Every structure is written in C-alpha cells, then in structure tokens.
Amino acid sequence: MNFSGTGRIDLPEYKAGGRERFFIFLSITTFSIAVFEEVRALYLVPVPLLLFLLIGFQFKWKSLFYLNIPLFVLTFINIFPYGKNLWPGTLVFALIFYFFTFSKIRNAGLLRWLARGEVSKQVLGLSALFVLSASVALFLWFYLLDPDISDIKENFPKGDIPLLIAAGVGFAIINAVAEEFLFRGILFEALLTAGCSLFWALVFQALSFGILHLHGFPRGWVGVGLAGIYGLMTGLIRILSKGIYYPILVHIFADITIAGIVLFFAK
Structure with missing residues (x-):
C-alpha cells in the first residue's frame, strides 16, 4: 500500500x-x-x-x-x-x-480528523478482519499468559448480568471514543502537522498507544506489542476511511471483548 x-x-x-x-x-x-x-x-x-x-x-x-x-x-x-x-x-x-x-x-x-469518513468494501473488509483478529488475540493473551488483572476487575461494578452487560457496553463505547479521539485523532493530527508522512504518523501513534498499555489490558510487554499492532490496525482504518468513526466502531468491538473477559472470565 x-x-x-x-x-x-x-x-x-x-x-x-x-x-x-x-x-x-x-x-x-x-x-x-x-x-x-x-x-x-x-x-x-x-x-x-x-x-x-x-x-x-x-x-x-x-x-x-x-x-x-x-x-x-x-x-x-x-x-x-x-x-x-x-x-x-x-x-x-x-x-x-x-x-x-x-x-x-x-x-x-x-x-480535519473529526470527520465521519467514507465507507468502502476495503474499509468494511479490513474492519471485520481486525475485529475478529483482535478478539482472538485478546482471548489467547488472557488464557495463555494468565495475567493478574484483579485491579481492572475491581473497577467494574458487581451485580446481576443485565447490569454487567450494560456496564461492559458503556465502558466499551466511552473508552473506544476517548482513545480514538486522542490517538487516531489528536496525536495523529499533530504528527501530520509536524511533517510526518502518513506511514510514520501511523507508526508513531501506534507506538505511543502500545507503550501506554503496559499496565492496561492487554498488559506487560506482550500487551504493549499487541496494543501497538492494534494501533496500526485502527490507524490504517482511519487513513483508508478518512475519518474517525470507523476506527471507533472497530475499537468498540475490541473493548466489548475486554469487558467480557474482565466481567465473566477473570477471577
């Protein structure tokens, strides 16, 4: 490309x-x-x-x-x-x-980044691929490495399943919008104003996104790598769609997976 x-x-x-x-x-x-x-x-x-x-x-x-x-x-x-x-x-x-x-x-x-963007078969196809691959990667990371995420679980509410589902979906939407605004929006835009090519702006924002997941989900240096790759994925969707909406949608599905793991599978 x-x-x-x-x-x-x-x-x-x-x-x-x-x-x-x-x-x-x-x-x-x-x-x-x-x-x-x-x-x-x-x-x-x-x-x-x-x-x-x-x-x-x-x-x-x-x-x-x-x-x-x-x-x-x-x-x-x-x-x-x-x-x-x-x-x-x-x-x-x-x-x-x-x-x-x-x-x-x-x-x-x-x-300019705060735009809905354009949909295409390429954007839809890659979005579906990235949603699936991210969900699989998150489950594999959780089950193979058995990380301690008790600190994250403590921040989620406890209660009946409908409440947990509502909390998980709410978290996914808010977190996805906020993180995409910051990384694929503000940081990406700043890098472009600083003279970065699209390729290097894509790489640098993904590096920052990955490093800041050292204590997040996924966490550890493996988590940094996975989050960095995911930053490349959503950044690519931002480039191809010319907007922020489709990266947000892709991110929401990944965060729903995270919420599901934390709420229903983590100890």
Missing part, C-alpha cells in the same frame, strides 16, 4: 515549523513514558508538558499548544492516588478541556 500520496486522507491545514515540530515529537515522547511508575512518582511528566503547552501559547504554535492540553491534564490527574484507576474517565475529562477551545482548534485547521 502506498502511503506517500495525500489522496487517502484529508491532511491538516496547519503546518508546524521546525522548532515546533521538535517540541511536538518531544511532547508525545514525554507523554508516552508517563506509563512508567518511577517517572509518574517523580512528577516528571506533567511539568514538561505544561512547559510545552506554555511555549506553544507564547510562540503561537497552535499544534503544540492544543496537543498538550489533553496530554497535560491527563498526566496531571494520574499523579494522584487512584487517578489511573478512573480510566477512561480521566481521559474523557482531559478531552473536555481540549474541546473547550473547539472553535479555535477548528479555525486553526486542526480538526
């Missing part, structure tokens, strides 16, 4: 300059290492992200500024005890701050 052309996706109107590009890459790298407990314990992530946000504001580097709004808010919340246990609520909260400036972001030409 040729990623060199621009016909498969609406590229952002905003183009970052050389110094802004450097800080965009640095912001995403800094955000990605927030997953490590040692870094979080020393408050090493929110401080530089706040600095990058202020630099973006001072120099009117719009892509850098708007990128760091959700990144700073999210990492700041996560330094507090139990902050990481409120996921995806913490991410939703960070995105609310981002969308407070919706009209300004749109006027800056940085909201």
Whole structure:
C-alpha cells in the first residue's frame, strides 16, 4: 500500500515549523513514558508538558499548544492516588478541556480528523478482519499468559448480568471514543502537522498507544506489542476511511471483548 500520496486522507491545514515540530515529537515522547511508575512518582511528566503547552501559547504554535492540553491534564490527574484507576474517565475529562477551545482548534485547521469518513468494501473488509483478529488475540493473551488483572476487575461494578452487560457496553463505547479521539485523532493530527508522512504518523501513534498499555489490558510487554499492532490496525482504518468513526466502531468491538473477559472470565 502506498502511503506517500495525500489522496487517502484529508491532511491538516496547519503546518508546524521546525522548532515546533521538535517540541511536538518531544511532547508525545514525554507523554508516552508517563506509563512508567518511577517517572509518574517523580512528577516528571506533567511539568514538561505544561512547559510545552506554555511555549506553544507564547510562540503561537497552535499544534503544540492544543496537543498538550489533553496530554497535560491527563498526566496531571494520574499523579494522584487512584487517578489511573478512573480510566477512561480521566481521559474523557482531559478531552473536555481540549474541546473547550473547539472553535479555535477548528479555525486553526486542526480538526480535519473529526470527520465521519467514507465507507468502502476495503474499509468494511479490513474492519471485520481486525475485529475478529483482535478478539482472538485478546482471548489467547488472557488464557495463555494468565495475567493478574484483579485491579481492572475491581473497577467494574458487581451485580446481576443485565447490569454487567450494560456496564461492559458503556465502558466499551466511552473508552473506544476517548482513545480514538486522542490517538487516531489528536496525536495523529499533530504528527501530520509536524511533517510526518502518513506511514510514520501511523507508526508513531501506534507506538505511543502500545507503550501506554503496559499496565492496561492487554498488559506487560506482550500487551504493549499487541496494543501497538492494534494501533496500526485502527490507524490504517482511519487513513483508508478518512475519518474517525470507523476506527471507533472497530475499537468498540475490541473493548466489548475486554469487558467480557474482565466481567465473566477473570477471577
């Protein structure tokens, strides 16, 4: 597949300059290492992200500024005890701050990603393939590695089956929308404004998505690899569909699988 052309996706109107590009890459790298407990314990992530946000504001580097709004808010919340246990609520909260400036972001030409996109046989076929392969991979990871996910299970409600199903579906929808907005939306867009080709924007956002699953589901370094591959899958759907809706739909099915495993199979 040729990623060199621009016909498969609406590229952002905003183009970052050389110094802004450097800080965009640095912001995403800094955000990605927030997953490590040692870094979080020393408050090493929110401080530089706040600095990058202020630099973006001072120099009117719009892509850098708007990128760091959700990144700073999210990492700041996560330094507090139990902050990481409120996921995806913490991410939703960070995105609310981002969308407070919706009209300004749109006027800056940085909201091309927030589009329904186009459906095609290729998009539908790959979406079905990715849903099936992700579900199988998640079950295999759970049964073969027997991971301890008791901390995740504690965050889900306990009750009758209808309540559990409603909670699982609700989690799947909210988590899928929030994560796709951040990774296949905001981060992907920022990488494109920084001059990345579609191929490298696809790779870099998938790397960040994978690393941030070190303590998630799937977890561990195997989980990082699986989540990274999944980030490539949903990123590819975003490119081919020219929008965010179809990656969200694919992601919802994967998260329904995760919720089902946590609620009905995990100890």
